Amino acid sequence: MKLEEFQAKALFRQYGLPVPEGLVATRVEEAVSAAERLGLPVVVKAQVKAGGRGKAGGVKLVRTVEECREAASGILGMTIKGYPVERVLVDPAQSIGSEFYVGITTDRRKRRPVLMTSASGGVDIEEVARSTPERIFFHTIDPRYGLRSFEARGMAFRLFDSKEQVLACARIMVDLWRCFDGCDASLAEINPLALLTDGSLVALDAKIVLDDNALYRHPDFEELRLPTDEERKEQEAKRMGLSYVRLDGSVGCMVNGAGLAMATMDLIKHLGGTPANFLDIGGSSSPEKVVGAMKLLMRDSNVRSVFVNVFGGITRCDDVARGLVEALGSMGDPPPMVVRLTGTNEREGVRILSETGISATSDMTEGARRAIGLAEAGASGGAS
Amino acid sequence: MKLEEFQAKALFRQYGLPVPEGLVATRVEEAVSAAERLGLPVVVKAQVKAGGRGKAGGVKLVRTVEECREAASGILGMTIKGYPVERVLVDPAQSIGSEFYVGITTDRRKRRPVLMTSASGGVDIEEVARSTPERIFFHTIDPRYGLRSFEARGMAFRLFDSKEQVLACARIMVDLWRCFDGCDASLAEINPLALLTDGSLVALDAKIVLDDNALYRHPDFEELRLPTDEERKEQEAKRMGLSYVRLDGSVGCMVNGAGLAMATMDLIKHLGGTPANFLDIGGSSSPEKVVGAMKLLMRDSNVRSVFVNVFGGITRCDDVARGLVEALGSMGDPPPMVVRLTGTNEREGVRILSETGISATSDMTEGARRAIGLAEAGASGGAS
């Protein structure tokens, strides 16, 4: 679960990290009064879950009430990378000396959390990683012990010379670790960590991604959920035990298993079609789940045909078949469908489908090919 | 720092441990109204930092308001092992099936925390440990990982058969660990952990000893300090960097280092005298500290002579000498004193003392012998 900047900053604050004391606004006048309370100049920042908002004009430094009103009304109407901006964060403007990068995520190769820092912070940190990797420092954290002061100091000495800044930065790193660990985050990032002209360090931006698998340990995080439309759909899917990501194609896919789902999409593409989505119905599938999955697919108006690809293991083919029959029965105008069923209880599943007049193929490539054909036919039909 | 039962139970509650919801009372009528609020019958329990209060009559089950008033007024007037009872805890009476023991402390030999349990809980657990050690189970905890559920379950299966009780007990053990670790305790103990007749488990008594060295991490624990008179003196000493324990003898001791202080006391005893106290003035001693130490000694009216025994290492003999001169100068009627000074800056220390007419010996046994002689002379003088 990705948090917006103002939420991440609120969590940072809980862990003692230095963040500007900003205010959130959803309306222009709210932003203006926030600016007046904080004292001008302020920075008005679009709250969206996408990167690159600065380049998109979603961050504005304003010096007067008029400028603030103008900036807020402009930003609150924007859409950045498909995300409509519903909130702005109004932060007091800071006098910045230089910008650093500090982040913690999981290093999959080492299977441990890793602290990353750079004296070249700011928007283009990824470019720094690509072109001058030697300017980024890594420190693997042993999760049994956490990030220790001496380790943080060792990293901080690579960024700063002054004793005060080293100790302040080491403290920030340890607190960032405590935040990452305490929140069960997948990512906790400060970019930039700004060295102000008065010598103090402040987290000007904040990014936190929470581990969805750990949310059950943090019931209070539920209120941090501010889903976009797209996320709302993915979430709804998740509640049903489904994993769904919408794409732009015309062949709807319903598959059990993430790997097989990706392979199915790749196969559709390989055969000249376009997959409409990633949809993993997961392990032990009940008929209800299949009904829900089918309804989810049908909400996407781009879908012209559906390819159901199930290899039964923990998923039982008869469950899937029953769900399909039920789903189709409850739908007024079901889309053209191709079903490929094989594996556990395959025979029973095929029997159920055939009883309702749905034919099933056992070959994945053949199934994909037919689904693409149906989509193309449906598209030309739809265009007529 | 030892906590009283009601304080330990409050901490237990914070960590989710099941404790009866009792009320504290300092006056008889308060106890009575507590009993009425909780509903009779209740148990009235003396709050003292000594064991054996049950045998001393400090715990009473009462069924009526009159009984409660009688019990509270009796207990609130008691002195148990030298501790006057200033508070009682009024707990609702429970219907007890059987009693168990669960405790966590540090196993010095293994250098790790250890969980101890027994199905033979209750007051005589030490007797159980002595006579039937096989009835006590131990589990060493790796402090890096804490007590894990599976470990706790393994221990709980040794006490209970029913799945519900095993899981409840395992939960209690894990929560007790979290309490022990979270509070930086030296000891966290439930004795008895009662299995009630309704099948539930409750911590009927609670004992927590906090690690004094870790108190700086828990500023909020300061308010848990309810010192007895004796503790108040020890504490005052501690604030000056001194470690003081009063005994009953007549030779006051002022020594640098706990080991040497004990050796000094042993030596006084060995030579036929009686040490008045343990007093360690610690490492880097300033004159102020020595003045404080001397004043502390003089408050004890049993003291007939003072033996100052200093082996300078980190402590400098000249500091000690200056402190002594200052302390004696500020005292109207200083006690007879023998000073033994040797080690770092010995020459300078001896010079300072001799300038003020105080003679110093370099031999510990000789010094102790003379101090004992002065104490005996003082005692007969005081009796005249």
Add this chain to the structure above:
Amino acid sequence: MSILIDDRTRLLVQGLGRDGAFHAKLMKEYGTRVVAGVHPGRGGSMYEGFPVFDTAAEAVEKTGADCSVLFVPASAAGDAILEAAHAGIELVVAITEGIPVSEMSRVVAEIETMDVRLVGPNCPGLISPGKAKVGIMPGDIFDRGGVGVVSRSGTLTYEVVRSLSKAGMGQSTAVGMGGDPVGGMKFVDYLELFEEDPDTEAVVLVGEIGGSDEEDASRFVAESMSKPVAGFIVGRTAPPGKRMGHAGAIISGGSGTAEAKVAALEAAGIPVADVIDELPDLLRKRTGG
């Protein structure tokens, strides 16, 4: 021979809830020596002919189990892995999905100091056809043979195996290693075992986007493997931007995309199939069969 499990494997099933009970039965029917179950509170009972214990320690002590398979809920799975490891189990197979990464990284840090191997979590398990099945895969699609299969995915593994079996290529051992960010054994660990196993003649590696495990495997194959390897990578059409902020990009460097993985495999001389059904032919060309 085979890797990790065979007909001498003494299996312990941890967690006999709905899924655990169902698959314990199927594993036994497949011929696996299921010697014990662990389900706290059900100690002393029997299930499908094997004894059930309250703790893994007791199960190992009483039955000599050396391998365990986990069907416990995500919130208890880390604890169960450690329980098995501390009980002396040598191979733990964690089927459970949804374990927090923070939990797994602690578990992994601890078991790295112990003498235990972990398959999974979030995986279908593994099978040495005709000998033992430790997991949830449908046993009947597997044939005994000389191809080692290792995959990050579940059902995709079945698809690959089915394709191999159809082409007459049986499997020595097939492993679904699981796709979580932090887990147990990696491609390289399995490849090492397959290289040493006299019954394995060739290996199929099935990878997916994310991480750098396929890149590491490529290096290992180029440097240390004599047996032929063929690969398949899924996720070419996966939507971009499903990664985590800058940090994910920095730590992964250029790796992680399907293109990068295919390139790494090919650079190591490993032919990569475009569709699954090409795999048997790719292997045949490499083995000269």
Add this chain to the structure above:
Amino acid sequence: MSILIDDRTRLLVQGLGRDGAFHAKLMKEYGTRVVAGVHPGRGGSMYEGFPVFDTAAEAVEKTGADCSVLFVPASAAGDAILEAAHAGIELVVAITEGIPVSEMSRVVAEIETMDVRLVGPNCPGLISPGKAKVGIMPGDIFDRGGVGVVSRSGTLTYEVVRSLSKAGMGQSTAVGMGGDPVGGMKFVDYLELFEEDPDTEAVVLVGEIGGSDEEDASRFVAESMSKPVAGFIVGRTAPPGKRMGHAGAIISGGSGTAEAKVAALEAAGIPVADVIDELPDLLRKRTGG
């Protein structure tokens, strides 16, 4: 020879505050090879002729220090011990007192997995007379010789050493191991080293009430030591009841009192002195000197 430190020891001083700076100077004056200091924020400077670094890792890398002595405050001491250990220091001597037990038990659990020895905390350090002093003891009371001294106490060690020196019995190495409930090396560890050290002819063990370290030492002496050992135990007059609830009594069993310790030592054939000045005679009788 001697144990743990000698004239080849390359010492790093961690923490150059008031005490650290004072004793660094004294150690150097004693002849110890002090090669570096660590004090975050003072890296690049010099003190008493040795370079000061910001981190232990850098100090070890640049100067080859192999031993460190800690003068950092209690709240930072656990971290400093680990910093030294992770920097590759082989022997860490922690003078600092007042470290929480919970902190030390974590530190000890970690360094047990590493190749490092810990003396202390809450100790005066150790000295190999005429070769090196790593700690805060007054150097001039020690004489070179063949008696190993190991003690849980600080100033008491000086008292014992003074008595030995006065009787013409110099020391190979004298160690104040510290008296905290959880610390580094124990009596047995030192006795083992003294037994192996060709220059140590006899050992004096100075114990005190609490714990069971003296009891363990007695067993070790009876079973594995050929060299004569004499003992001294303080705390016979210590007030009772200064122990911790039932748990302390249960875990210590009967041990912990001065009487129990004296009995254990004597049962192992170790003569125990009533007063310090008896120690030289007891040793002389045992060594036949």
